[in-house]
Amino acid sequence: MRTVLLTGARGMLAQEVMAQRPGSVHVIETDVEELDITNAAAVEAFCERHAPDAVINCAAYTAVDEAERERERAFAINAAGPRNLAVVCAARGVPFMHVSTDFVFQGDGTHLLREDDPPAPRGVYAESKRAGELYIEAIGGAWMVVRTSWLYAAHHENFVRTILRVAAARGELQVVNDQRGSPTYAADLAEAVWRLLGCGARGYVHFCNRGVCSWYEFAVEIVRLAQGYGVLPADREITITPCATEEFPRPAPRPRFSAMDTRRYTELTGAVVRSWQEALDTCIATLAAQRG
Numbered sequence: 001m002r003t004v005l006l007t008g009a010r011g012m013l014a015q016e017v018m019a020q021r022p023g024s025v026h027v028i029e030t031d032v033e034e035l036d037i038t039n040a041a042a043v044e045a046f047c048e049r050h051a052p053d054a055v056i057n058c059a060a061y062t063a064v065d066e067a068e069r070e071r072e073r074a075f076a077i078n079a080a081g082p083r084n085l086a087v088v089c090a091a092r093g094v095p096f097m098h099v100s101t102d103f104v105f106q107g108d109g110t111h112l113l114r115e116d117d118p119p120a121p122r123g124v125y126a127e128s129k130r131a132g133e134l135y136i137e138a139i140g141g142a143w144m145v146v147r148t149s150w151l152y153a154a155h156h157e158n159f160v161r162t163i164l165r166v167a168a169a170r171g172e173l174q175v176v177n178d179q180r181g182s183p184t185y186a187a188d189l190a191e192a193v194w195r196l197l198g199c200g201a202r203g204y205v206h207f208c209n210r211g212v213c214s215w216y217e218f219a220v221e222i223v224r225l226a227q228g229y230g231v232l233p234a235d236r237e238i239t240i241t242p243c244a245t246e247e248f249p250r251p252a253p254r255p256r257f258s259a260m261d262t263r264r265y266t267e268l269t270g271a272v273v274r275s276w277q278e279a280l281d282t283c284i285a286t287l288a289a290q291r292g
């Protein structure tokens, strides 16, 4: 594997995929201006010209609530986009790595979701992501779909940075305590993506950091670590109050429980997944170092 095409390269996960690329791999970075994945002819022409040895698709429509009123756009990017890439990869015989979501599950159970649990997406974003998965399955070839959840990083808009911003501005937060899942540090997922590509894995693979929490518990830990690392003032009183989903009605439904089982990832790669608390510690330490 010498040349890898990366789509959606300015996104949160893609930035980490770039940062963690193996030294021997040349990554062709593209975002929508260089390669719009919804344009089948453009995807084919780009791959003909650059002949990548593998494709990693980080391009996506990720605005979960806005998707409810932008169905066509969400399906173009999350379903037709990966279909276009899968068609070209299958025709050229190169591996195709796609990223999907815990939202493809209904989330009304209590067990860690496995790759063969039946998806039942609710809401436009979730449906569009599942449609992308189904296209890839149907097209075949050397495909892999990594499902992940509750993604965050020290950069880009995400839950961790929102909590830090609101805590700094207001000192008081209300956070949902009846949705449970597994936070995933984008840097850890990026490492997993390269490992999986390197070991030639195929099919669905679940990757999230180990352990389960609610958004409220996640927020409490974010603030605790941020005060410890001096990202938030240690002497500032910050009150976080748990609340129910119904108190914060949103356009798109969310799974109540969507933590995933990562045993297949460990079987395939031999790598141990660290806990969400350890990963979050690294993220907050990184933010502290950046603010230096």
Ligand SMILES: NC(=O)c1ccc[n+]([C@@H]2O[C@H](COP(=O)([O-])OP(=O)(O)OC[C@H]3O[C@@H](n4cnc5c(N)ncnc54)[C@H](OP(=O)(O)O)[C@@H]3O)[C@@H](O)[C@H]2O)c1
Pocket: 007, 008, 009, 010, 011, 012, 013, 014, 030, 031, 032, 033, 035, 036, 037, 038, 058, 059, 060, 061, 062, 077, 081, 099, 100, 101, 102, 129, 148, 149, 150, 151, 152, 156
């Ligand atoms: N974020 C989460 O909490 C989460 C959770 C579970 C799974 N995931 C999945 O993880 C993957 C990465 O998510 P992320 O949060 O890193 O996404 P992100 O930050 O929103 O990045 C997606 C990138 O794709 C670009 N893009 C949009 N339409 C495109 C097109 N037609 N052609 C090429 N590029 C296009 C976006 O550009 P614009 O910004 O200009 O639109 C953006 O740079 C996605 O598949 C997502 O579904 C995310």
